[in-house]
Amino acid sequence: MSFALLFSGQGNQHPAMLPWLADDATVRGMCARLGVGDWRQALADAGWAERNDNAQTLLTSLALAAWGQLAPKVPPPAAVAGYSVGELAAFSAAGVIDPAAAAALAPRRAEAMDRCAAESPGGLVAVTGLAGQALEQLRSDAGLELAIRNGDASVVLGGPVDALDSAERMAVAAGAQCTRLRVNVASHTRWMREAAESFSQTLADVPFLAPRALLFSNTGDRVRDASAARAALAAQIAQTVRWDECMENISARQVRCVLEIGPGQALARMWNQRYPTVPARACDDFRSAAAVAAWLNSHAEQ
Structure with a gap:
């Protein structure tokens, strides 16, 4: 078994x-x-x-x-x-x-x-539909870190609240899907x-x-x-x-x-x-x- x-x-x-x-x-x-x-x-x-x-x-x-x-x-x-x-x-x-x-x-x-x-209020946002350089550019521009990698085009980004808001706007504009997770810390x-x-x-x-x-x-x-x-x-x-x-x-x-x-x-x-x-x-x-x-x-x- x-x-x-x-x-x-x-x-x-x-x-x-x-x-x-x-x-x-x-x-x-x-x-x-x-x-x-x-x-x-x-x-x-x-x-x-x-x-x-x-x-x-x-x-x-x-x-x-x-x-x-x-x-x-x-x-x-x-x-x-x-x-x-x-x-x-x-x-x-x-x-x-x-x-x-x-x-x-x-x-x-x-x-x-x-x-x-x-000390540093933050959270997590799940992003799907972006991969490779496009995803890395989004992460870098928003000032976030890669918190969880579920797959090449399915990740969770973490960081300060304002940066998460910016990332969501940029991701949607790039054609990705975003979901803010129900957590109030920038885990991982x-x-x-x-x-x-x-x-x-x-x-x-x-x-x-x-x-x-x-x-x-x-x-x-x-x-x-x-x-x-x-x-x-x-x-x-x-x-x-x-x-x-x-x-x-x-x-x-x-x-x-x-x-x-x-x-x-x-x-x-x-x-x-x-x-x-x-x-x-x-x-x-x-x-x-x-x-x-x-x-x-x-x-x-x-």
């Missing part, structure tokens, strides 16, 4: 996400940490849902809970990766850090990033450098182990040991997420199917567009954990 496990980032969180998720100790601990009684009701408030500290804390714990409830029903994954904050849950699923430690690290990560954002850019350094200090006190499964970081590299894992988890806060390379690395392992854990279907959709012969589904597509496991088992065994 061979399947890859992908953990979503933030931006697509919604009240109906993971409809099958049971209310377990991880979920209850998350609610206590966030000071809410019902996380779905809390997500209905768009302002609350888009706050960086709320989103990172919630998405990490829900991903950990979802995998914790699925793992007994399926064999271990052949490869694991996480998109942006999804790396916390991914590193836990690969056996690098304890689930409780991963959950506790999420608000610390958000806190470090929010301190940077308070130089504006988060102090946050990466602060989080690195936080991670120094956390026990790390070598991964039990093939684990790929957002920097596009395979994580082979505890030291590399600790460095990668901090560095990605201020470095480009090379998600296209993560997908290439996973595809090279010839997995039979891919499962996305988190809100929405963004990662599954990207995978299916890039590798149509290897099916990918998102946990949001299913109504029960048993149904997720049945799909995964049926495809991974083919």
